[in-house]
Amino acid sequence: MMLGRAVIPPLHPGSHAVQPLTDRAVASKLAQTKVAILGAGRGGTALLDLLHLIPSIEIIGISDRDPAAPGLTRAKNLRIPVADRVEDLVYNHGVNLIMDVTGDPEVERFVQIHKRPETEALSGSTARLLWELVRHEANLQTELFHAEKLAGIGSFAAGLAHDINNPLQLIMGLAENLAEETDLKTVRAQAQEIVEAVRRTSAICRDLTQYARKSSARDETMVCLNNRLDEALKIARYAVSFHDISVRKEYEEGAAARGNPDEILHILVNLITNAVQAMEQGGGTLTLTTDHFSDGVTLRISDTGCGIEPAVQDQIFEPFFTTKEPGKGTGLGLYNVKAILTKMRGTIDVESRVDHGTAFTITFPSALEGST
Amino acid sequence: MGEFTSGFFMGDQTTNGRVLVVDDEADVRKVVRMTLQKAGYDVLEAENGEKAIETINSGENRLLLDILICDIRMPKINGVEAIAYFRANYPRVPVIVLTGFPDADMATSMLRQGVVDYLVKPVEGEKLRESVARAMEQRELAHL
Numbered sequence: 001m002m003l004g005r006a007v008i009p010p011l012h013p014g015s016h017a018v019q020p021l022t023d024r025a026v027a028s029k030l031a032q033t034k035v036a037i038l039g040a041g042r043g044g045t046a047l048l049d050l051l052h053l054i055p056s057i058e059i060i061g062i063s064d065r066d067p068a069a070p071g072l073t074r075a076k077n078l079r080i081p082v083a084d085r086v087e088d089l090v091y092n093h094g095v096n097l098i099m100d101v102t103g104d105p106e107v108e109r110f111v112q113i114h115k116r117p118e119t120e121a122l123s124g125s126t127a128r129l130l131w132e133l134v135r136h137e138a139n140l141q142t143e144l145f146h147a148e149k150l151a152g153i154g155s156f157a158a159g160l161a162h163d164i165n166n167p168l169q170l171i172m173g174l175a176e177n178l179a180e181e182t183d184l185k186t187v188r189a190q191a192q193e194i195v196e197a198v199r200r201t202s203a204i205c206r207d208l209t210q211y212a213r214k215s216s217a218r219d220e221t222m223v224c225l226n227n228r229l230d231e232a233l234k235i236a237r238y239a240v241s242f243h244d245i246s247v248r249k250e251y252e253e254g255a256a257a258r259g260n261p262d263e264i265l266h267i268l269v270n271l272i273t274n275a276v277q278a279m280e281q282g283g284g285t286l287t288l289t290t291d292h293f294s295d296g297v298t299l300r301i302s303d304t305g306c307g308i309e310p311a312v313q314d315q316i317f318e319p320f321f322t323t324k325e326p327g328k329g330t331g332l333g334l335y336n337v338k339a340i341l342t343k344m345r346g347t348i349d350v351e352s353r354v355d356h357g358t359a360f361t362i363t364f365p366s367a368l369e370g371s372t
Numbered sequence: 373m374g375e376f377t378s379g380f381f382m383g384d385q386t387t388n389g390r391v392l393v394v395d396d397e398a399d400v401r402k403v404v405r406m407t408l409q410k411a412g413y414d415v416l417e418a419e420n421g422e423k424a425i426e427t428i429n430s431g432e433n434r435l436l437l438d439i440l441i442c443d444i445r446m447p448k449i450n451g452v453e454a455i456a457y458f459r460a461n462y463p464r465v466p467v468i469v470l471t472g473f474p475d476a477d478m479a480t481s482m483l484r485q486g487v488v489d490y491l492v493k494p495v496e497g498e499k500l501r502e503s504v505a506r507a508m509e510q511r512e513l514a515h516l
Contacts, residue, residue: 158445163472166400170403171494172495173407176497177403193399244447
């Protein structure tokens with residue numbers, strides 16, 4: 001028996017029944033998107049976090065009847081206008097899309113009645129579905145970031161074993177000696193050495209467990225970049241060998257940026273590790289620089305290593321791109337670095353010359369609050 | 373480069389033998405020295421492969437060194453390079469690896485290169501002394 005085959009009629013030439021939008025038309029339509037977000041709870045915050053990353057979307061403002069709603073603080077940090085009243089955004093002539101994630105039927109009715117005719121509105125179950133999708137995407141991004149961090153920690157094994165087993169060897173040798181030692185002065189001195197060695201070892205575990213923990217998207221604060229660079233150096237030493245590498249620090253006092261301290265630490269560990277790996281053959285100099293400029297802060301990590309081939313420089317921030325041997329890199333390191341920086345409204349640029357070295361320059365927007 | 377002869381075989385009965393400990397951690401060198409000195413060995417120290425090569429090629433060490441105890445992860449010339457140098461130039465000197473990183477592939481590779489033992493830190497004093505004593509026996513047999 002032959003199965004029937006559906007016949008799909010060809011489109012007539014000149015038919016406009018299906019009119020795909022060209023890239024330019026899509027871009028033009030998106031460029032017109034001026035959004036107002038109603039509701040600054042979890043849904044509003046998630047939308048804010050996603051939409052502010054899209055250059056073709058302008059967030060005109062966000063509002064919530066609860067002045068303590070978390071999205072309002074987040075909006076202020078992102079320098080997005082916060083409207084005192086929901087009504088102000090609904091009446092706003094600059095808005096052409098209202099996204100109502102309040103879940104409040106009263107607000108939904110108000111929007112439908114009072115919005116300007118040319119303004120579109122998303123509310124009710126549609127808005128909830130959108131919120132769920134956005135939240136799901138944000139969760140995936142967090143999981144990806146954490147998975148890449150944990151994969152990187154695997155490479156710490158050699159450095160960790162070195163830094164833990166050496167003090168353990170000291171403790172073992174001294175403890176064996178103490179079992180036979182009769183000179184009280186020596187006993188006291190060696191017991192003290194054991195205590196110090198235990199402290200050093202436990203500090204390693206503390207540093208690493210802090211680094212490995214899952215960062216929360218909400219604990220954003222002012223971060224002292226110089227302190228984070230020093231901490232990242234300490235962590236990176238477990239991942240890569242600093243033998244034959246000299247470290248130069250050119251720090252500007254008080255250099256700080258707003259962001260998640262764990263995420264910033266991870267970015268820096270990633271870039272420092274890459275820089276040191278680029279100098280594996282023959283050593284070199286790792287230079288860490290922070291600097292103020294009128295609109296923000298720059299942070300630069302440069303090496304005198306092998307450099308990046310010009311042909312692949314455009315690909316280094318793409319997911320799963322790696323120049324490392326199979327099994328040695330996830331290809332997600334620089335992708336995550338860029339994703340985190342974009343979230344912070346920062347940028348990253350690379351300059352590289354083969355056999356001369358590479359410099360990554362990060363720019364953070366200015367932030368003037370006290371830092372940790 | 374000339375092969376050297378143990379103090380033990382030269383009739384120098386003041387020590388059980390001369391051991392060079394190569395490790396970038398002063399604390400490790402200190403406890404290994406302490407452990408082996410108690411067992412009657414004369415212990416020399418070097419903080420990396422480069423210094424170890426300098427030490428072995430200086431003065432009477434070329435003639436009197438019996439055993440090399442070497443870490444792997446070290447600055448300058450690392451343990452793998454230093455051991456390759458020693459095996460090539462002083463094949464009758466037994467080499468013991470004492471490392472903080474237990475790596476089966478590395479251990480296999482080192483043992484194939486003629487390393488007599490692969491010890492992982494922290495190693496007990498008794499085990500270290502046994503390993504050195506066995507290496508001394510091999511050194512002795514090599515001269516028969």
